[in-house]
Every structure is written in structure tokens, then in C-alpha cells.
Amino acid sequence: MxxxxxxxxxxxxxxxxxxxxxxxxxxxxxxxxxxxxxxxxxxxxxxxxxxxxxxxxxxxxxxxxxxxxxxxxxxxxxxxxxxxxxxxxxxxxxxxxxxxxxRGSYAGYYVPEDSPIRSPRDFVDKKVGVNTLGAHHEDTLSIYLERGGLTPEEIRSVQLVVVPPVSAEQALRSGQLDVAVLSDFKREKAVARGGIRPVFTDVELLGxxxxxxxxxxxxxxxxxxxxxxxxxxxxxxxxxxxxxxxxxxxxxxxxxxxxxxxxxxxxxxxxxxxxxxxxxxxxxxxxxxxxxxxxxxxxxxxxxxxxxxxxxxxxxxxxxxxx
Missing domain, CATH: 3.40.190.10 (Periplasmic binding protein-like II)
Structure with missing residues (x-):
């Protein structure tokens, strides 16, 4: 959670x-x-x-x-x-x-192209890969879910999984994660390989x-x-x-x-x-x-x-x- x-x-x-x-x-x-x-x-x-x-x-x-x-x-x-x-x-x-x-540097919350996850409520009970707990990716996600109308209990149902950034894309594509946070060159390389899309990005959410x-x-x-x-x-x-x-x-x-x-x-x-x-x-x-x-x-x-x-x-x- x-x-x-x-x-x-x-x-x-x-x-x-x-x-x-x-x-x-x-x-x-x-x-x-x-x-x-x-x-x-x-x-x-x-x-x-x-x-x-x-x-x-x-x-x-x-x-x-x-x-x-x-x-x-x-x-x-x-x-x-x-x-x-x-x-x-x-x-x-x-x-x-x-x-x-x-617009050049940001963190995106990515899913496979065919994923049903498209809105805050779709995150309920899902696994989200982040680089560390208590940091940028966790708090940004919490704000996104709160603004999406989720209750505290629903937000707690979202399971954060600590994944080294270099392994996040592989974990997402293999189905170990429902969502992976990707940024910097990891995001650029993953997007270039295709087959994934962002549900939202931190800059879209917060400016x-x-x-x-x-x-x-x-x-x-x-x-x-x-x-x-x-x-x-x-x-x-x-x-x-x-x-x-x-x-x-x-x-x-x-x-x-x-x-x-x-x-x-x-x-x-x-x-x-x-x-x-x-x-x-x-x-x-x-x-x-x-x-x-x-x-x-x-x-x-x-x-x-x-x-x-x-x-x-x-x-x-x-x-x-x-x-």
C-alpha cells in the first residue's frame, strides 16, 4: 500500500x-x-x-x-x-x-498499451514500481489519486514496489508490475521501444x-x-x-x-x-x-x-x- x-x-x-x-x-x-x-x-x-x-x-x-x-x-x-x-x-x-x-525532464507513470489502467480509480489494488519509498514518485502518485477522488482506504490498496530504475521497464513488460514510474534516459529508451503509454506525468499533474x-x-x-x-x-x-x-x-x-x-x-x-x-x-x-x-x-x-x-x-x- x-x-x-x-x-x-x-x-x-x-x-x-x-x-x-x-x-x-x-x-x-x-x-x-x-x-x-x-x-x-x-x-x-x-x-x-x-x-x-x-x-x-x-x-x-x-x-x-x-x-x-x-x-x-x-x-x-x-x-x-x-x-x-x-x-x-x-x-x-x-x-x-x-x-x-x-516538458523535457519528467517522471511518467507508464503501463502497457493494452492496459485497462487509464484513470485514478484504475490504480486500486494495483502494483506500482517506484525507485524508493517516501519520495517524489510516491507523493506525486498520492496527490494524483487524492485529486481523482479516491478514499484513503482505496489509496492504501495501491501497492508500491521498490524497483531499481534500470529494472522498472523489464518488470513492467514482464507483468510483474501494473504501472512503472520511468524518467530520464530510462523513459526515453522505453518509449522508443514502443508498447507502453503514460497514464499521467508529474508535470501534467503539477506543472x-x-x-x-x-x-x-x-x-x-x-x-x-x-x-x-x-x-x-x-x-x-x-x-x-x-x-x-x-x-x-x-x-x-x-x-x-x-x-x-x-x-x-x-x-x-x-x-x-x-x-x-x-x-x-x-x-x-x-x-x-x-x-x-x-x-x-x-x-x-x-x-x-x-x-x-x-x-x-x-x-x-x-x-x-x-x-
């Missing part, structure tokens, strides 16, 4: 980035993809800041969990997951939007929006304000570069960077990149990008009214594109 689920564990009191001083920023990457801090470094926008890659992440909740526990100094997650963190008292703040949905932000621990920011500013400003400028340059130029830069860093990964899938998906100029964060999910979590009873003020969740202080 669609369950709230605890996205992350409790906040660790162990070693954190704020325990260290200097110009090294630890982070996790994504296989076959490029983060905005990585692009900023490649474009020469980080000054004397050095990025320390400690490995690849598998999901936003895992990445921000590593930030909370101090294993990395910056991590990115879905804004609804950040809300859950804030409700649990995690000492982190969103500093830059980093992914989202628009263009920034879906997730990079977060940093409050103690790291307080102890390392200059490092924080340089990192966020450089990443914002790198994101803006990608928002304004021709797509082919951006993709070529990504491919070159992936090949040069030597992590034994596929550099060709990035050629399916379509856009940043980020709504704000240079990753500026808008309040709406949290209230969308906060309203849903309050209606669902997972957050108490007044428990969280959206303005306390993020800051644009370090973004050079703020007005």
Missing part, C-alpha cells in the same frame, strides 16, 4: 562535516550522471574548494541521510523528503534546487516545478560559511550555465566529464539528457516547491498543521541569482 514510511533514520551525533575545517567538501555522485558541484568544478567555478567523491548514491533519501549523519557535507533529495526530515528535527537546510520536472534540493547541515554552514558560499554559488552558476547553453553543448560537456573522471561507468546514457528540470533561475528555491508537498502531508495526517513553516526549510542566501 502507499504508506508514509519513515524516510530516514534518526540524526546521528557522530562525526560531521562541521567537525572539520578546510576546503574539502565530501559528496556522493550518481553513476553515469553529473552533479552541479561536479560541473561547477569542471567549469572552474569552485575556486580553491576541492570536491571529495566518496562513492555513488542510489537515491535521494540515502544521499540526504548521509548528509544528516555527517558522512558527506552536501546531499540532494526530494523536497517532500526534506519536509519529513524537518518534521523529525534534522538540522539541515536546503540551499539550492537541483532537479525537477518540465513545471523544482522537485528536489541540495541540503547541508546547519553546523557545517555555521562553521564553514565561506566554503558554503563558494560551493553553492559555483553550483548555482553551473546550473545556470546548463539552463542557458544549447543542449548539445551541455551533453558534450557531461560526456567528457564522465569519461575523464574514470569511474568505470556508462557515459552514453547522459546523451538522453533533455533539460535541468529546475524551475528557478540558477536553482533559486521557491516556497511553492515545499508547500505542494506540505499541504499533502498535512492532509494525509503525516505532518501536524503549523508543525513546519516552509520558510524555515530553505535559504537562497548563498545563491548569486537572488534578488
Amino acid at each position: 502507499i504508506a508514509a514510511g519513515t524516510v530516514l533514520g534518526g540524526c546521528s551525533a557522530g562525526a560531521t562535516g562541521s567537525d572539520r575545517s578546510g576546503k574539502v567538501v565530501r559528496y556522493q555522485g550518481w553513476s553515469g550522471d553529473v552533479t552541479w558541484p561536479e560541473l561547477a568544478q569542471d567549469l572552474g567555478l569552485l575556486g580553491d574548494i576541492r570536491l571529495e567523491w566518496i562513492g555513488n548514491t542510489i537515491s535521494g533519501p540515502q544521499d540526504v541521510q548521509a548528509t544528516v549523519t555527517g558522512d558527506v557535507d552536501i546531499g540532494g533529495a526530494f523536497n517532500g523528503a526534506i519536509l519529513r526530515l524537518a518534521a523529525a528535527g534534522a538540522p539541515v537546510t536546503a540551499v539550492l534546487g537541483y532537479y525537477g520536472s518540465d 513545471a516545478f523544482t522537485g528536489g534540493c541540495y541540503v547541508m547541515r546547519d553546523d557545517f554552514v555555521a562553521t564553514n560559511p565561506d566554503t558554503t558560499r563558494t560551493l553553492v554559488e559555483g553550483s548555482a552558476r553551473a546550473l545556470r550555465w546548463a539552463q542557458t547553453r544549447p543542449r548539445d553543448e551541455v551533453v558534450d560537456r557531461f560526456v567528457s566529464l564522465i569519461r575523464r573522471r574514470g569511474r568505470n561507468e556508462n557515459a552514453e546514457t547522459i546523451r538522453f539528457w533533455r533539460s535541468t528540470g529546475v524551475a528557478g533561475v540558477g536553482g533559486l528555491i521557491a516556497e511553492r516547491e515545499f508547500t505542494i508537498w506540505l499541504d499533502h502531508l498535512i492532509a494525509d495526517g503525516r505532518v501536524e498543521p503549523g508543525q513546519i513553516a516552509p520558510q524555515q526549510l530553505y535559504t537562497n542566501e548563498f545563491n548569486p541569482f537572488r534578488r
